[in-house]
Structures are given as C-alpha cells and as structure tokens.
Amino acid sequence: MKHSEITRRVLLAATTATVVGLGAVAASAQSPANVLIVGQIAEPKSLDPAAVTAVNDFRILMNVFDGLVRYRDGTLEVEEALATDWTISDDGTVYTFSLRDGVKFHDGSDFNAEAVKFNFDRMLDEGHPYHDTGPFPLSFFFSAVNSVDVVDSMSVQFTLNAPYAPFLSNLAYPTGLIVSPASVEAHGSEVGRNPSGTGAFKFVEWRSNEAVVVEANPGYWDGAPALETVVFRPITDANTRTAEMLAGGIDLMVEVPPVSLSEFQGDAFTIHEQAGPHVWFLILNAKEGPFADVRVRQAANYAINKEAIVNDVLEGTAAVAAGPTPPAFAWAYNENLQPYPYDPDKARALIAEAGAEGAELTFFVTEGGSGMLDPVAMGTAIQADLEAVGLEVSIETYEWNTFLGEVNPGLEGKADMAEMAWMTNDPDTLPFLALRTAAWPDQGGFNSGYYSNPEVDKLLEAARASTDQDERAMLYKEMQTIVQEDAPWVFVANWKQNAVTSDRVGNFSLQPSFFLLLDEVTKN
C-alpha cells in the first residue's frame, strides 16, 4: 500500500509538472520578427471583395487587392493605384482609365483592361457566366454603370447612365477591388477562399476559425512590404482580445473597447487613434409628434450633453459631432459649423415656446451593431438629459437586426426618435440616402424621420451631378449649415477608430477610411 501510494503521488506530480511545463513552453515562445499577428474582431465571411460588406473583412482585403484608385495616405481623397490616369467627359458620364503596365496578379496572370471589365461585369451583369459566384450585396455602389468597355489592352472606359460624383471614391472602396479573372474561373464560388489580387501581400492559407495568413508580394508595384508574413486572427470576444494583446499573443489589436484602453498605458504599447467617416446620431420623427416642430428638435440638440457622452460613456474614443458630415471628409466639411452647445435652459425655453412640456417620447435603442459604439449606455444618458428638460422618454431596446427592421421602414406610428450610425466612403452617400425628400422609406431610402427641405434636396442633387470637387465641396458645406439649423437629427458623435500595437511594431498608422494598410509596417 505504502509503495503504491508513493508511486501514485509521484505520478500525479509528474503529470502536473508536465502539463504546466508544456503550457509554459508553448506560451512563452516569442513571435518571430517580421511576422505580424493582427487580432481581428471576427472570422471573415469571404475574401472575395465583391461579396463582402464588413470592415472586418476589408482589413484583410485591402492588403491583398488593389483597386483602380485608392485613398491618399491619411485622407479620403482619391489618388491613382492600378489606374495611372483618367479622364472624365464634360457631361460627367464617361470615365476613361489608363492602366498600370506590367502588373501581375498573384496567380501569375496579367492585369489588363479585360480583367477590369471581367470584374465589373461579374458583379453587374446577371447574364455573366460568373455572376453566380455572388451574391454581391454592395453591387449597387456601381448601379450607375451602364457598360464597361475595353478601349485597348491598357485602357478601359466606364459609361454611366447619369453623372454620379461618388463614382471615383466608390472605386476606391473594397467593392471596387480587382480580382484575378483566372482565379474566379479556376475556383468558381470558392474564390472567396482562394483569393488572388495584385496587392502588397499574397494569400497563403485560411485556417477556419483560426487564422488567415498572407505573405509579402516581393514584386509589388508600389514597393515590396517590410513584413514577411501577416496573420489575421479572429478573436470575437473583446476581453479575450485584450488579454491576448497583454499576453503578447497578438502584435496589433483593432477596436479596443474604451474601458480597456487604460490597460495599454505605458511603454510596452502604443495606442493609435484616427477619426473616421462615421457619424452617430438620433433620427427624430419630423412627421408627427413633438419633433414635428423644429424648435423641439433644436431643443433636443441643446439638451443632450454630448461632451459628457464622448468623454464619460465613450472614454474619449469619439468626438462631438457638429453636423451630418463627419470632419474626416476634410475637403467637404464645413469648418465654420459649431456643435450645438449643451444648454438645458435654452432647451427648456424652446420646449415651452413650442408648448411641448412633458411630452412623452418613444426612443428606439439598439443593443449593439456596426458602428453603434455603446448604444445602451448612450441611450440611457440621452434619456436622462431629455428628462432633465422636461421630456418623458421611454426606451425600447432591440437586437441589431430587429432594430434595423423597425427603424429602416420609417418611425411613423412607432417612435419619436431612434439611434443610428453610418460609416461611408463619400460625403454624398449618407445625406443622399437619409436626408432627401426622395429618400423617405416608402421610396426606398433611409430617411426614417421624414425630414424634407427642398433646398437641401436641390443642393444634394447638384453635388451628385458635379464632377468638380471644389464645386461639390461648396454645395456640401451649404447643405450642412441648413441641416444643422433644421435639426432633423441630434448630431452626437464621430467615432475615432483605435488600435493598439506592441513596442515591436513600427511605422503603423490608422487611416481615416478605417481600412488597415500594412505594406509599410515593420516588426523587429
């Protein structure tokens, strides 16, 4: 007995030591230099740029593919990429691009005008032999395109059915990235798992629920990247992502929760911040109820303490919004616009003037969702601010998809206000889809609060038809002044995207487009 007792204890101790020892060895292994491990927020849906809609997927795609044009570093202005030059016809409907010579896809096939035509036909032409590799949910970005024609092997012509100013910046969006036609032909609907582009990194492998691995493309036309390999790891739980970053399991983490930022103070980490084309607002029901009166809508803008929301609820991860257009669209943003100040007395006076004291309001709040930041906490803070000026607010909370199903068809008969957030790639998109009279929900738009001002409609139509950036800028600036005064929304916040890198990572910066560009990043 005695003997077996001892053996058993020894065995137990040995097992424990082995398990702990193995764990220790595996965990302390340092990640190699020039291998960057990125903590993503979810498993990608697909690596076919035409088939995806999520920023999470764009972060990978922008490193594997190029578009005809791209955003200039640190801006939302378009510059040449796979196209070296372009001309626009006087009526704004014909775009002719000269293509970059000598570029090859990762699979070895040539990039040329045929390849460009193939990509857009695949998305837009239901009769295209590879149209069934979709669906292509964002193909309406290019719904203005009538035809794509090969002029010669290195130039291609897009004909639009009407002038459409955001066309170039839509080409810079991931939906416009160019996929190798040979890879589509070879893999069919599996092309999303076998991507081949012209970008700085080549796809290596996708281990489901574990990692997407890409390696440097030494022949990249814009200079070979410094890193050898990038690994994108999906870590859906924000706390776990934070723990991985602290433990050294990842080198770069995106979308750090505001409450976790304090963990990364100090020399071992760098916190990056970048304001993006995002706006968080409240849609007010301008058709019926108290918010049909512009004074009550303005009162709501005065009553809500936006400084407190961005600083206390969001821990400084957002800035106070002044109007409907985010400042990240620097060229189109009206610098003279000042946010509504926090002024409860003025709010009370306006409410009294409109005779809306004690009005009861129904407020739709979502539990989460793309770009919605911390919607429940923000909704509660807003409720408290509005009650402080004498409005009775009752919150109804919905899960994100359900919420969209309630809000997008319009608030009439259901609610007086609803949370919403948009991230766009052109100053045209949001106001055109959500502020025009012709964008009321019954006409297929997102103007769920039924705002209508003929002056704004006219400005937006004119801005869309113009191809001159200075002229467009002027029109957008005027639109912002009017919309701010009319207050169809409460303008709350512009999100600053954040990321944390370890001290081994160099040369990294976030882009206002919210894309993640890694071709110049280093890691020692």
Place this chain on the structure above:
Amino acid sequence: MAGYILKRLVSAIPVLLGISIIVFLIMAMIPGDPAMAILGSYATPENVEKLNRDLGLDKPLVQRYLIWLGNLVQGDFGRSFSLNRAVLDEVLERFNTTLLLAGTSFVICSILGVSAGAIAAARQFALADKAITFVVLLGISIPSFFLGMMMILLFSVNLRWFPVSGMWPIYGTRDLSALVSHLTLPALVLAVVATGVIARLSRSAMLEVLRQDFIRTARAKGVHERGVIWRHALRAAMVSIIPVLGVQAGFVLSGAVYVEIVFQWPGVGRMLVDAILKRDILLVQGGVVFVAACYVMFNLAVDVAQSLLDPRIRT
C-alpha cells in the same frame, strides 16, 4: 438488447422531426432577415428583396421547409452564406473540437466529481467532507465566463503559463503538447460546475449505499476500508451515479458555449451564437439538428450503459 436499441432509435425519428420543425419556424419568425444582417445600414427594401431572391429566401415557408428537409435527409445541409462554405463541413469540424473540449472536461469532472463525492461520503462530517462540500458549493456558484476571464488573467496574462485563447499556436508545430497547453484552461473551467454537481450527487448516493447490509458484511469479513469504499460501495452507487453523469455530459456540451466564447475555442457553440447573430439560417438549422441528433444518441448510450448495469431497466 438489439431490439431495445432498435426501438429507441425508431422513437428518435419523431423527436428529430419535431426539432427540425421548431428550429425552422424559429429562424423563419425571428425579426431581421439574413439580407438585413448582410446589408446592415444599406438594407433598403429594394436591396433586401434582391438579396433574398439571390439567397433563395423568397419562396413560401412550407416549400422552403420541404426543400431543406429533403436535402437534409440526403445528407445535404446546404451552404452557409456567412461563412461561404458547406454547412456540414463547418458543423463537423466545429463539433469535433467541441467534443474534444467537452470530452476532456467530462473525463475531468467524472473522475474528480465521483472521487470527491466518495471521499466526502466515506469521511462524513469530518474535515475532508466539510472542505469538499464547501469547495463544491463554490464551484457550482461561479459563472464559468467569469471564472474563465479570471483564469486567463492569472495563468495567461500574469504567469504566462498557458496561451490565452484558441486551439493551436499560430506559429510553431501542431503537436500534442501544443494542444494540451491550449486545452487545459478551458477544459478545467468547463469542468468546474459539473464536478460540483457530480460530487454532491455521488456523495448522497454513496451515503445511501454505505448504510446497507452488504457493506456491513464486507467490513465484518475483514475487507480493508479502502476496498469497501472503492470496490463494493462505489460499484453499487454507480447505478444511480451514471444517469447523473449522462445528464452532466449534456450539461458540459451546452455549457461549452460560454467557455468557447471566452477562450475563443473554435467549437460548435460559438458557431451557433455567431450564426444566430448573422441570421445564417441554414447554419443555425443544420447545427441545431446535428447537435440534437447527437444528444439523442448520447441519451441512448447512457440508457444502454445503465441497462447493462441494471437489467431491470431493459423492458
């Protein structure tokens, strides 16, 4: 025996059919359709309608159910739109990793739970009994996601003994030691609650058996106390412990959802949660039916095991 198993297998068919109808109806009725989830802010009625057509969701409900069921019977679970791959491939891959996690956990909680229960019963009211009862109560009361986060903070972030999350190292070899180091924390966390439940029930089962005559006889004829407890009493108590183990096996499988999320274990629970949020109808339906079928098989196995131990059940 074969007849008994066959009868149980046949009776499983209506159960699975019922489950398929329920999960289909739930996915059809929850607000927010897949097109909405894909398009997000861009979900205009026009875009939603077009995408639903592309996804084949514009057909009548009954027709959609029959198509799905018909394919299912032939082993075709359809294609997940959110992952862009065959549902069955994904479910099998994810279910295997859940089985590995839950299986390891189940072995841990069975051995620890039964031993702790037996020791506590053998030393009733002694210090060991009180200590075990206290620890067990603590284990049952701690939510597993909280315990998981705390274990990560202590063992992964501070001590750096184990990796934080995932199943395999991102670089380096994929050998057994790598797997064990990734598996240890989640398997332990998942085992905690079940260990507690098993320990408590084992303790009472043992106490009941220890009061019986054959135990007194065994002691009287001079069997060593250790032999009495582990060989005579425990074997008799197993008849009532095994059904508890069966129930706990199910509990460990379903409890794996939280643990999989905290430790980013690529299992079927996390897959289902993601799929529901993305309204990935076919993936949710296929996943639930598959898991339900496994549960039915599992219960069957438990019943068979029990009937082998206790022939009176086999009727």
